[in-house]
Amino acid sequence: MKLLVCGGAGFIGSNFVRQRVREHGDDVIVLDKLTYAGRRENLQDLEQVELVVAGIEDADAVRGAAEGVDAVVNFAAETHVDRSIAEPDAFVQTHAVGTWVLLEAVREAGLRYVHVSTDEVYGSIEEGSFTESSPLEPSSPYSATKAGADLLVSSYFHTYGTEAVICRGSNNYGPYQYPEKLIPLMILNALHGDHLPVYGDGMQVRNWIYVEDFAAGIGHTLTHGVPGEVYNVGGPDECPNLEVVRRIIELTGGDESQIEYVTDRPGHDRRYSLSSDKVRALGWQPQVRFAEGLERTVDWYRENTAWWEPIRSGDYREYYERHYGRSLG
Numbered sequence: 001m002k003l004l005v006c007g008g009a010g011f012i013g014s015n016f017v018r019q020r021v022r023e024h025g026d027d028v029i030v031l032d033k034l035t036y037a038g039r040r041e042n043l044q045d046l047e048q049v050e051l052v053v054a055g056i057e058d059a060d061a062v063r064g065a066a067e068g069v070d071a072v073v074n075f076a077a078e079t080h081v082d083r084s085i086a087e088p089d090a091f092v093q094t095h096a097v098g099t100w101v102l103l104e105a106v107r108e109a110g111l112r113y114v115h116v117s118t119d120e121v122y123g124s125i126e127e128g129s130f131t132e133s134s135p136l137e138p139s140s141p142y143s144a145t146k147a148g149a150d151l152l153v154s155s156y157f158h159t160y161g162t163e164a165v166i167c168r169g170s171n172n173y174g175p176y177q178y179p180e181k182l183i184p185l186m187i188l189n190a191l192h193g194d195h196l197p198v199y200g201d202g203m204q205v206r207n208w209i210y211v212e213d214f215a216a217g218i219g220h221t222l223t224h225g226v227p228g229e230v231y232n233v234g235g236p237d238e239c240p241n242l243e244v245v246r247r248i249i250e251l252t253g254g255d256e257s258q259i260e261y262v263t264d265r266p267g268h269d270r271r272y273s274l275s276s277d278k279v280r281a282l283g284w285q286p287q288v289r290f291a292e293g294l295e296r297t298v299d300w301y302r303e304n305t306a307w308w309e310p311i312r313s314g315d316y317r318e319y320y321e322r323h324y325g326r327s328l329g
C-alpha cells in the first residue's frame, strides 16, 4: 500500500511509519511541519521514507504529497495539554484549518482517510469506560479542538461520502515520546536526579497503551474499519499518576525524595478510560501490559541518550523553566 502519513515525524506517527514499512512493506511519504515535537531523527533509520516538510494547512503541499497514494493517515497535531492552556493558537490552526485542508484534498482525490484522535474528546469519567457513542465533553483547548476536528471529519463522511475513519487512542507511551509528557519526563528527570513534578494529589488516572499497540490498532482500522465509524483504541491497564512515578523511580534507581507536589493543571481531567470492544471485534487487541511496556520504555531512554540529549539542552530547557519554575540538572 502507498500511504501519506501526516505528522509522521512525531512520536506515534514515526512508530506507525516504522511498523508499516517493516511489517507490512508499505511505501510511505511523510508530510510534517517539524514543530518542536517533530524530528527528522525519529525517522533516521527509515531511509526509504520520503519526508515533505510542510504543514497540513498548506493545500498545495498536501495535494502534491497525496498524488498517487492509496490512503492518508493523519497524526499531525499539537498534542500537549499544558501548552494548549498557555498558548491555544496553534491548536486551533492545526486541528481546525489543517484538518479541513486535508479533508478537501482527500475528497478531491477520492482517498481513504484515517484520522487519529484521542480519548480526551470525551472528557473525564469517574467510573466505567467511554464507548464510541459517549457524548463529546472536552475540557481543554487541546481536547476541544481535537473534538472539533473529529466532528468535521464525520461531516465529510455524511455530506460527501468521504471514506473516513476516526481512531481515538488512550494515553500512549514508548520510544520517541517528547519529554514534556508524563512518562518520558519522569524517566529523564529520575535518571538525572531532578525533581519529579506531580500535579495536584497525583491520583488522576490514565488508561495507558504502548505505542506499538496503538499503531497496530490504527493500521487495523486502516484496512478493516468501516467508513464513517469511530473506533476507540484503549490500553489494557489504568494507573494513577503517582503509581506511574513510583514505578519509574523503581526502574531507574531514582529516589522517592525526588517527588515534588506542584500546582495542579487548571481544569485537570481526573480519569480517562476507554472501552475498545468495537475495534477488538475487528480482530485487534493490545499485546503489551503496562509493567512490561514501562520497562521497555525505560530501557529505550537509557540506551538512546543521543536522541534526547539535544532536546534537554535546547529550547526544551527554556520551556521547562517557564512552566515548572525550576531548572533541569
Ligand code: NAD
Pocket (backbone or CB within 6 Å): 006, 007, 008, 009, 010, 011, 012, 013, 031, 032, 033, 034, 035, 036, 037, 038, 039, 054, 055, 056, 057, 074, 075, 076, 077, 078, 079, 080, 094, 098, 116, 117, 118, 119, 146, 168, 169, 170, 171, 172, 173, 178
Ligand atoms: P507529537 O506531538 O509527538 O507529534 C505531532 C507531530 O505532528 C509532530 O511531528 C509535528 O511536527 C507534527 N505537526 C504539528 N502540527 C503540524 C501541522 N500543522 N502540519 C504538519 N505536521 C504538524 O504527537 P503524538 O503524541 O505523536 O500524537 C499524534 C496524534 O495522536 C495526535 O493527533 C494526537 O492527538 C493523537 N493522540 C496522542 C496520544 C498520546 O498519548 N500522545 C493519545 C491519543 C491520541
Ligand code: TYD
Pocket (backbone or CB within 6 Å): 080, 081, 082, 171, 180, 181, 182, 183, 185, 197, 198, 199, 200, 202, 204, 205, 206, 241, 265
Ligand atoms: P500528559 O502526559 O501531559 O498527558 P495528558 O494530559 O494528555 O493525559 O499527562 C499525563 C498525566 O500526568 C496528567 O494527569 C497530568 C500529569 N502530569 C503530572 O502530574 N506532572 C507533569 O509534569 C506532567 C507533564 C503531567
